[in-house]
Amino acid sequence: MSKYKQIREEAYEANMQLPKLGLVLFTFGNVSAADRELGVFAIKPSGVPYEELSPKKMVIVDFEGVTVEGKLRPSSDTLTHAVLYKHWEKVGGIVHTHSTYATAWAQTLRSIPNYGTTHADHTTVDIPCAPPMSDEMIQGNYEYETGFQIMNCLAEKGFSYEEVEMILVGNHAPFTWGKTPAKAVYNSAVLENIAHMAYLSEQIRPHNPKMKDALIKKHFERKHGPDSYYGQ
Numbered sequence: 001m002s003k004y005k006q007i008r009e010e011a012y013e014a015n016m017q018l019p020k021l022g023l024v025l026f027t028f029g030n031v032s033a034a035d036r037e038l039g040v041f042a043i044k045p046s047g048v049p050y051e052e053l054s055p056k057k058m059v060i061v062d063f064e065g066v067t068v069e070g071k072l073r074p075s076s077d078t079l080t081h082a083v084l085y086k087h088w089e090k091v092g093g094i095v096h097t098h099s100t101y102a103t104a105w106a107q108t109l110r111s112i113p114n115y116g117t118t119h120a121d122h123t124t125v126d127i128p129c130a131p132p133m134s135d136e137m138i139q140g141n142y143e144y145e146t147g148f149q150i151m152n153c154l155a156e157k158g159f160s161y162e163e164v165e166m167i168l169v170g171n172h173a174p175f176t177w178g179k180t181p182a183k184a185v186y187n188s189a190v191l192e193n194i195a196h197m198a199y200l201s202e203q204i205r206p207h208n209p210k211m212k213d214a215l216i217k218k219h220f221e222r223k224h225g226p227d228s229y230y231g232q
Contacts, residue, residue: 002069003038004035004040004060007033007058008056008058009055011031011032011042011043011044011055012054012057013181013182014184015053015058018050018185019050021189022099023097023099023188023189027049028097029044029097030043030044030075031043031093031095031185032085033093033180034085034091034092036089039063040060040061041060041061041063041081041082041085042058042059043061043075045073045075046073057070058070059072059073059078061074061078061081064082064086077096077146078143079144079146080143080144080146080147082144083147083148083151084147084177088151088177090161091179092179092183093177093178093180093182094177095177095184095185095188096175097188098173099188099195100192100196101195101199102174102191105195106168106169106170106173111129112127112195113198113208113210114126114210114211115198115211116197116201117211118194118197120211120216120218120220121220122194123163124216124220127167127194128153128154128157128159129168129169130149130167130168130169130170131153132171133145133146137149149169150175165177165178165183165184165187166187176191
């Protein structure tokens, strides 16, 4: 039995959730699953339709972005995943999609305001939008630099990757992560739902006010605080 069997299966199962959840079109997305002990992750191969995927087709890559095992070329976003895994030791899964509403927000270079309790159930802050790269970064190793674009944005805002597990990359699209690939996919679906509702809220009421801090705090802490009770 291959020592990579488990992460290949985890990556496959997580990738197959993306079309089921309506988060991808054609091959526009990828999920990876990490094995910290082995120092590698499994990721979707580039350009392969979801209906043609299998666990064996997942490509094994190390945290430097070097292919360790697999006959196919890994996702074009592989280096972004590698950078995040290398620097964020508690992440076990990463998702990148071009889901419609989250990507629309990214294209406007706007963070998603915390308008309601669904948003607050998952984070107390606006979903951040990383500003576009500098020309120097764009002309360099683009996918590699995307990882630093994400990390720099969180650092500048004072956010921890363990507390904020989703981001919009300006003019690009969303990335999410989690302790497991399944949690990263969950976060991707939640982000798309939050983005959709925020868009509709602004259509119904332009200049819609953000939810007040006391309500944000209540909803987040009832699910994640020391005395959490929601969903328990």
